[in-house]
Amino acid sequence: MTLTLNTPFSKISAALVLAACSWAAVSAIAAPAPVSVDGYVTDSKCGAMHGKDGPDAACVKKCIEGGAKPVFVDDKTGSVWGITDPDAVKGHYGHHITATGMADTEKKEIHITKVAML
Numbered sequence: 001m002t003l004t005l006n007t008p009f010s011k012i013s014a015a016l017v018l019a020a021c022s023w024a025a026v027s028a029i030a031a032p033a034p035v036s037v038d039g040y041v042t043d044s045k046c047g048a049m050h051g052k053d054g055p056d057a058a059c060v061k062k063c064i065e066g067g068a069k070p071v072f073v074d075d076k077t078g079s080v081w082g083i084t085d086p087d088a089v090k091g092h093y094g095h096h097i098t099a100t101g102m103a104d105t106e107k108k109e110i111h112i113t114k115v116a117m118l
Helices: 008-030 057-065
Strands: 035-043 070-074 080-083 096-104 109-117
Touching: 035 057
Parallel strands: 080 109
Antiparallel strands: 035 070, 035 096, 070 080, 096 109
16 A cells, blocks of 8 residues: 555645644744842832842841732843842842843743752
């Protein structure tokens, strides 16, 4: 028995396989690579205002309990990044950490998958 692409079913099957492979290839190329960045966990109210020495943990905790969101301040650039998964940094408010995760540079947000104390 010889397989041919002469039947409508065969043509549709081939098109679906080609589309699935193309989608998988584009997804692999577009997927962001994980990053590891050193910085401080602070709050959205104060952001990077704490300076190079970092924030006071009690102050950050108080602001977050008062409704501010936890944010990450990059050591190198001083830029403030939103944290998409605040539970990842619970217990690290005010701490100097290495955050590993996926960064969305357009939204200036990071999804943190691993925290290591510095």
